[in-house]
Amino acid sequence: MSTVTEHPVRAEPTYTTLRELIVSGEYAPGRRITELELSERLAVSRTPVREALRVLAGDGLVRPEKRGVAVVALDEKAVHEAYWVRAGLEALTAELTALRQRQGELSPAALHRLRTQAERTDELTERGDLAEAVEQNRAFHRMIAELADNAIALGMLDRIWDQIVVSTRESLHGQRYGERTEQVGEEHRQLIEAIAEGEPDEAARLARAHVLTTLATNNADARQGVEGTR
């Protein structure tokens, strides 16, 4: 998906293409990137490539290394940090959205879209289409953030998501996710309910717990994975 609203810089074709290469996983984490290589691949000069790389560095998708840049590869600690930040920000957006609902600023249609999106995510997960399910799950969470009507928080969440997606493509998001299917669906429903009832504190609490539970589950996976190979 890699949805980014705001800054027109991010509409630049070179930036967009390169970003897609990274987010899609074609350029794997840790892969080193040279400007020349990219300028040849994208058939442009080094100038726009350089700019794209700088912006992507700001996005946290590539990081400068001794020689040029490399696709970011968050280690376990960094992934933890990302999840905690995501938890904090999603608690905030859920709270703000619930607050808007309480103040009658949310359309019934919006709530309906939320429920529909949650159902779609559920179905895909049950059907076993994990790749698409993860995508739609992200879309669900992003919907809530959009409804919070806070562009800064939304932008930060987009960045966090991208970083997590890139760094956890293969390691996580698989194994235990299936087992947690019903729990995820239930947590989503509870969250929607709290928003629909206009209960900011409860919504914040649920959103936060939901993210942290996901982190804990993935962790168990990772650990299990590591130990399993011993």
Next chain:
Amino acid sequence: MSTVTEHPVRAEPTYTTLRELIVSGEYAPGRRITELELSERLAVSRTPVREALRVLAGDGLVRPEKRGVAVVALDEKAVHEAYWVRAGLEALTAELTALRQRQGELSPAALHRLRTQAERTDELTERGDLAEAVEQNRAFHRMIAELADNAIALGMLDRIWDQIVVSTRESLHGQRYGERTEQVGEEHRQLIEAIAEGEPDEAARLARAHVLTTLATNNADARQGVEGTR
């Protein structure tokens, strides 16, 4: 201060200088910037200037406009959004710091530095040196974020602070701040206490309330200011 850790891109002299021009207020919010003007002023070519501008756009300190870029000027709604995000992130970092304290990962020296910094801020405020007080206040809050040991959250808070500083240089941060002196000091002390006692929930609650109270106070100021000119 404009403290930025991470990305080496941000160590580039052109970027650093331009950033300082903006954060210091020499380039006022809304001011349009042309690449040529900057390249002449900084005595470099347009190439590094362009890159710096792109990165700054990512930082949210300049925004692309019809023709080139302009220094960001957050309107009242955007400032609100920034404060809410700051509240969410500081609640998180305060919580994480308190958690570390509970787990014995925080050195007594760190807590002492925190108390010292709070006192310094207090003194400056009482002495009426508001500019320096604001600076040291920021340093205090940043200290907590550093102790949280979460680089992503710290980076985001730095961005938010910069944006707020640029956009509220004259409008806020003055008038009522004086009246709130004792309250600010007291809130800081309570926050430190919660951290020292290793009470994550309480620390998060206090940090959040502190930021939102500041927002509310500034708002009152702004409204008063507007009404006062009628």
Next chain:
DNA sequence: TCGGCATACTTTGTATACAGTGCATCCACG
């Protein structure tokens, strides 16, 4: 055979030239 040094190459940083585009200004015409 191994170590050290010199050289060549890869790659980034910077400058400059050129192309394209939108905006403003000015003139002509209604």
Next chain:
DNA sequence: CGTGGATGCACTGTATACAAAGTATGCCGA
């Protein structure tokens, strides 16, 4: 006097050339 269009200008976007720096490689000597 007002309005529309054309022309010139200012600025951004892109390419290319050049400089600097660090790394790898190969050769020579011990």
